[in-house]
Amino acid sequence: MKIAVFAGDGIGPEVTAQAVRVLNALAIDGLEMVEGDVGGAAYYKHGHPLPEATLEIARNVDGILFGAVGDFSCDHLERALRPEQAILGLRKALSLFANLRPAKLFAGMEGFSALRPEVASAIDLLIVRELNGDVYFGEKGMRKTEDGRRQGWDMMSYAEDEVRRIAHEGFKAAQKRGGKLCSVDKANVLETSQLWRDVVIEVSAEYPDVELSHMYVDNAAMQLVKSPGQFDVIVTGNLFGDILSDQASMCVGSIGLLASASLGTRQTEYGTVGLYEPIHGSAPDIAGQNKANPMATILSAAMLLRHSLGLGEQADRIEAAVAKALADGIRGGDLGGNASTSEIGDAVLARL
Amino acid sequence: MKIAVFAGDGIGPEVTAQAVRVLNALAIDGLEMVEGDVGGAAYYKHGHPLPEATLEIARNVDGILFGAVGDFSCDHLERALRPEQAILGLRKALSLFANLRPAKLFAGMEGFSALRPEVASAIDLLIVRELNGDVYFGEKGMRKTEDGRRQGWDMMSYAEDEVRRIAHEGFKAAQKRGGKLCSVDKANVLETSQLWRDVVIEVSAEYPDVELSHMYVDNAAMQLVKSPGQFDVIVTGNLFGDILSDQASMCVGSIGLLASASLGTRQTEYGTVGLYEPIHGSAPDIAGQNKANPMATILSAAMLLRHSLGLGEQADRIEAAVAKALADGIRGGDLGGNASTSEIGDAVLARL
Numbered sequence A, B: 001m002k003i004a005v006f007a008g009d010g011i012g013p014e015v016t017a018q019a020v021r022v023l024n025a026l027a028i029d030g031l032e033m034v035e036g037d038v039g040g041a042a043y044y045k046h047g048h049p050l051p052e053a054t055l056e057i058a059r060n061v062d063g064i065l066f067g068a069v070g071d072f073s074c075d076h077l078e079r080a081l082r083p084e085q086a087i088l089g090l091r092k093a094l095s096l097f098a099n100l101r102p103a104k105l106f107a108g109m110e111g112f113s114a115l116r117p118e119v120a121s122a123i124d125l126l127i128v129r130e131l132n133g134d135v136y137f138g139e140k141g142m143r144k145t146e147d148g149r150r151q152g153w154d155m156m157s158y159a160e161d162e163v164r165r166i167a168h169e170g171f172k173a174a175q176k177r178g179g180k181l182c183s184v185d186k187a188n189v190l191e192t193s194q195l196w197r198d199v200v201i202e203v204s205a206e207y208p209d210v211e212l213s214h215m216y217v218d219n220a221a222m223q224l225v226k227s228p229g230q231f232d233v234i235v236t237g238n239l240f241g242d243i244l245s246d247q248a249s250m251c252v253g254s255i256g257l258l259a260s261a262s263l264g265t266r267q268t269e270y271g272t273v274g275l276y277e278p279i280h281g282s283a284p285d286i287a288g289q290n291k292a293n294p295m296a297t298i299l300s301a302a303m304l305l306r307h308s309l310g311l312g313e314q315a316d317r318i319e320a321a322v323a324k325a326l327a328d329g330i331r332g333g334d335l336g337g338n339a340s341t342s343e344i345g346d347a348v349l350a351r352l
């Protein structure tokens, strides 16, 4: 069993360090960890945000724990060299097509949501976001129009097989949860969305036990504010998923606690190859200060154990330890407390 | 002075009828009103959601009061015949490129937002959405890939002049308000957004008094939940504007009170030609029951007077009458009250 740890930029190294401590403490038999450079850090060291050596590591592990990428000092670089290309490149190279983003209010965290407590506490949803297609990976470029104006362009598209495989993930997730799937698109304007809707409806025939509904993305953004508790599983494309999953996370309030999984097509003897990362970014403003809350990364490590290594029990242990630490009042700065990054690591370790 | 009233589908006819009563009550010298068919209603009558006769009217008036379009019984029709094409077609035919969507909590309405009262009451923002370009109006279609898979596709693009004219609207609006403009894009992924950002920065040189910032759309969706009070004016493209403006409206809670203006390039001797509509939809579930709240449409008529007819004082009178009615406790069903559509019209008329 081999996993990669790609710490990345900003607070990435600090928060992954705590997750690695937790993994080490579990003393999992035969688990090997290997590090690799990504993001701005990799660019400054090797001239590329996703060096070949890192890709090579990624292709040969059962799962990846990812910190964060993003560095304003790279803003002037051409697109192919910017930090974000590390995560986009890994998603594509490993066919990580299914992004699972659970959003649920942790007990006692009602106070951290901007939503009224009764609205926030009803939130328990999962966003299943497609991660390998859409306008993210279509052809794109800058050109001059015939009359000499600059024009930026990006091709948006989905093919039926791309929609079908993510639709199956959505339906399966709904079967394991509340049995409700809401597919979000903009079929009143986009042909890409019309194909999306058609295929989701076709796939639904195989899941008579799941209640399927459709919602336009503008309405979904409204409903996520008005009554987020109405949703069980949301399945949507790459671009809409980017927006709605961040919105949903913020509805819960404490984004320092939210983990995510990006699952690929490759199966190993242990599970599905995937990449796991906190949903927060590289937070350069507090980097290197031992201030960041590592809980989301520690919870990402738990997801890795469950989905990629088949170690559900160990994952449960980590999640229980984090919940216990929270219940005991351990709070990072993001939750108005003053526990440092390493103190939060200590607290989780002590409760494992 | 001539305006068109396009009532459309669902609750459209009921709510515009009350706005027309209010306009009539003002007895504006020389104001002529003409009706036209749009949406599903037009399709069933003339075979097209935006008949040539309606377009002809639209091209010859100073402003348009629009109800709502949308009718599920048209879902099976080809895209070109669906109700939404009426509004998309009018936006394009009249070059209505600037959609202004103010979102501000009405005094006393704190209780209707899903956000905490202190978060909701800080909201006072304006979204300036581009309305003539982006993936809405690019080439699009369904095709078969070489290996026979169905694929839906839509071209997203912006040219510099399209960005420049909406950027100017954003900066000018910021000058008249709090002096802050936030441009929202996804420049870390999209070339269309990179061009957008470049041009907005170029235009900013002409507005040294406006403080410009940039935000990725996923972060903007987060920030609109976390602390919407931070925003003054947001300028963004057609697709992101569709999502964010609906989200922002719902943050305020009472969407039965929110109006919008879509301004074009044509100037008349009275003002700028534009289309005005409530931000709510056709609400087929309550159509024909005298239940819908007409206030958003009445407020849209006020915006029409102000922007397209140069009748700011009359607009103020309408807005004051609506505010008075609200302060006096007149509440539609959307606000937990039981005033009917026509009763709300009566109440506003009585306070004009």
Ligand SMILES: CC(C)[C@H](C(=O)O)[C@@H](O)C(=O)O
Residues within 6 Å of the ligand: A084, A087, A088, A242, B188, B189, B218
């Ligand atoms: C960094 C960026 C390219 C990325 C995305 O847009 O997918 C991020 O926002 C995310 O959601 O993981």
Ligand SMILES: CC(C)[C@H](C(=O)O)[C@@H](O)C(=O)O
Residues within 6 Å of the ligand: A188, A189, A218, B084, B087, B088, B242
């Ligand atoms: C009806 C639809 C085409 C339209 C849009 O997406 O622009 C609507 O959502 C709006 O915002 O006016």
